[in-house]
Amino acid sequence: GAGVSQSPRYKVTKRGQDVALRCDPISGHVSLYWYRQALGQGPEFLTYFNYEAQQDKSGLPNDRFSAERPEGSISTLTIQRTEQRDSAMYRCASSLNPRGGEQFFGPGTRLTVL
Amino acid sequence: AQSVTQLDSQVPVFEEAPVELRCNYSSSVSVYLFWYVQYPNQGLQLLLKYLSGSTLVKGINGFEAEFNKSQTSFHLRKPSVHISDTAEYFCAVSEVNRDDKIIFGKGTRLHILP
Numbered sequence: 279g280a281g282v283s284q285s286p287r288y289k290v291t292k293r294g295q296d297v298a299l300r301c302d303p304i305s306g307h308v309s310l311y312w313y314r315q316a317l318g319q320g321p322e323f324l325t326y327f328n329y330e331a332q333q334d335k336s337g338l339p340n341d342r343f344s345a346e347r348p349e350g351s352i353s354t355l356t357i358q359r360t361e362q363r364d365s366a367m368y369r370c371a372s373s374l375n376p377r378g379g380e381q382f383f384g385p386g387t388r389l390t391v392l
Numbered sequence: 393a394q395s396v397t398q399l400d401s402q403v404p405v406f407e408e409a410p411v412e413l414r415c416n417y418s419s420s421v422s423v424y425l426f427w428y429v430q431y432p433n434q435g436l437q438l439l440l441k442y443l444s445g446s447t448l449v450k451g452i453n454g455f456e457a458e459f460n461k462s463q464t465s466f467h468l469r470k471p472s473v474h475i476s477d478t479a480e481y482f483c484a485v486s487e488v489n490r491d492d493k494i495i496f497g498k499g500t501r502l503h504i505l506p
Contacts, residue, residue: 322496371436380441383436383437385434
């Protein structure tokens with residue numbers, strides 16, 4: 279596709295439910311990143327992949343958060359047993375060259391946990 | 393570990409006036425530096441980046457930034473702003489030679505006054 283796409287764009291869920299957020303990177307991009315952006319804050323790193331390998335998951339807040347990219351393209355960020363504090367904009371980015379290359383961001387998924 | 397400080401959370405400026413958005417960073421290693429812009433209801437877009445070489449970097453939409461290693465700063469400037477520059481601007485760093493996460497500042501909201 280022309281850019282990074284994310285789905286759904288908006289997700290409202292009840293506390294305790296699991297959610298899966300999808301990211302479709304730019305075709306051919308090696309690296310895929312997940313960030314979380316709270317209101318009034320800058321994006322905060324969660325995790326990233328080179329191809330299908332998860333390189334760094336140090337930013338995941340706790341073990342309710344997980345991510346995968348099984349075929350080195352589409353990635354899914356899963357949040358289990360959601361809590362109200364998980365409400366935020368979740369942003370995905372991809373880059374062709376992981377070392378200093380430009381990261382292209384998707385439109386984000388706005389998650390609201392009631 | 394790296395960190396980014398954007399000294400102003402909001403900057404009001406009159407249309408056609410010059411603007412400077414300040415950014416300081418902290419790192420024990422060499423870094424790449426970025427400015428991203430987020431227009432209302434849109435995703436993040438790269439304005440400009442410093443990887444190496446000339447310390448004055450020119451970006452899109454007439455913006456430029458200067459890397460000052462001694463002052464660990466990367467301030468963003470534009471000589472004459474337009475109403476369309478209304479957006480939130482994020483300064484960011486990543487570690488050189490690592491395909492790693494980007495660390496973002498908290499953002500500066502630029503308000504253009506008519």
